[in-house]
Amino acid sequence: MEALKDKYGEKVHFVTVYIREAHAGENRFRDIDQPVKFEERLKLAKRTKSDLSITSLLLIDKMDNRVRRDYGGLPNSAFIIGQNGRVFHKQPWMDSRLIESPLKALLQMGGSSDKIPEKFKDGSNASLSNRRARELKPLQSYKDSPVTIGTKAEIAWINDMSKAKKLARESGVPILAKFYFNNCGYCAAMAKGPLRDPSVVGLSRKFVPVKLNLEKDSWARLAEELEVLGSPAFVVFDSTGKVLIKHAGFAEAEFMKDLLSEGLVLSQTD
DSSP states (O other): OHHHHHHHTTTSOOEEEEOSOSSTTSGGGTTOOOOSSHHHHHHHHHHHHHHTTOOSEEEEOOTTOHHHHHTTSOTTOEEEEOTTSOEEEEESSOOHHHHHHHHHHHHHTTSOOSOOOSSOTTSOOSSSOHHHHHHOOOGGGSOOOSSOOOSSSSOOOBSOHHHHHHHHHHHTOOEEEEEEOTTOHHHHHHHHTGGGOHHHHHHHTTSEEEEEETTSHHHHHHHHHHTOOSSSEEEEEOTTSOEEEEEESOOOHHHHHHHHHHHHHHHTOO
């Protein structure tokens, strides 16, 4: 975000809103207590601003969490709002790679528009990479997952990263890793919705899918090593274990379809 601010700061107001802590007291955030008073939230907000070197205007949600509720409740979402006050573009999880194109599109429209283009000038939309999706070959040209699928129309997750790496190495199939918490509401919502989408499930048949519970210290340490914060989080590895894509946070089915498509394309790119 800071790089975008440096580039567009003369034309765009960049604002960071500090809201309720999403994972206070959990794993790597064990030393953080959930504020119960505004003064406590203010103190944490100042700490966050310093730790992350945030230079944009920092606003703090009140203790009734109204801003958090009004904007969907996701802990790291991003919104582009036009001069007319309308939301032009939103991301469930902020990713600076994806937000520059719609930001440029709105600026080219004069900063305000009631019409949201289906695709932006570079061919992208809210999903991860339409350009990669267009490069996707017919699915039958990719190797099938060595994981036993069963009869259910859902992703055939295994629970062992060592086994996943072994299967991937032996079969030449990439890995899709999901990091999650047991009581994570967004993880449950994705499991019941986007991750059961037939297209997402179909694409998953070309991966070794492994789910890793962040309440287990070894998987929490792995997530830290990979620098993926939040849950759910997804990492695509090639068959040798090289990281290809990382994404943290809730994602709709369309985004997951593009993420898996990108993973397949990159897994066959020298």
